Amino acid sequence: MCFALLTVSSFAVLANCDRIKVNGEHNWFDVSYRVNSHAPLQGLAVDLANRVFAEVGIEVNYQAMVPWKRQFLQLETGDLDVIIAAFYNQQRGNKFVYSEAIGVEYSTAFIHKEHSDTYRGAESLVGKRGLQLLGSSFGDQFDSYAKQNLTISKMADLDRAIKLIALKRADYFLYATHGGRLKIAETEFADMLVDMQPSISKQQIFMVMSKSSSCLEHLDEINQAIRRHRDDF
The missing domain is CATH 3.40.190.10 (Periplasmic binding protein-like II)
Known part of the structure; x- marks a missing residue:
């Protein structure tokens, strides 16, 4: 797989990040899932994201359940900051910023x-x-x-x-x-x-970030925290 992990210098950060809007797949059992449409997101990726963002000092704001494809549209428009677990493909790689791998x-x-x-x-x-x-x-x-x-x-x-x-x-x-x-x-x-x-x-699993997210200023710190905690994934 040939793509580069991007750093915050690649993007203009428009605002400080004190809260991050997060979502994830609701049908990816054991990684990122919900027991019903009104239940909170849970799974290994949720546990990892909570540890990573707590260490970086960003409050996590989990969003309500929406279809998987719509989450990527929200990343594209900046209405969502992060999808906590997703595979890489070229189409996504052209549009979004990938963290270091969190698992396989x-x-x-x-x-x-x-x-x-x-x-x-x-x-x-x-x-x-x-x-x-x-x-x-x-x-x-x-x-x-x-x-x-x-x-x-x-x-x-x-x-x-x-x-x-x-x-x-x-x-x-x-x-x-x-x-x-x-x-x-x-x-x-x-x-x-x-x-x-x-x-x-x-396939490797990654966090995926919007290119317009103000939280990109913390990407290096997020990747460092991922390296410290991904063995628990």
């Missing part, structure tokens, strides 16, 4: 266990009915492959996607490996779904 995530295809013998990597997904969450990305390489070769419907609801695979109304669901295993284990379909190996992607 593998992603895979979750399938019905009765069909597990027919899946052996991304090529075996061709011709099958796939699902993924709205706004999700699995890296430029896989995203490009999927666009050219796979048939994937996009959904907003994680629980419904899992149910559709269990009921065989779709063939596979693309999602983070660890979080998917944890989420599925809590459902009535725990004995019906398995994850395909090998994984479809391995």
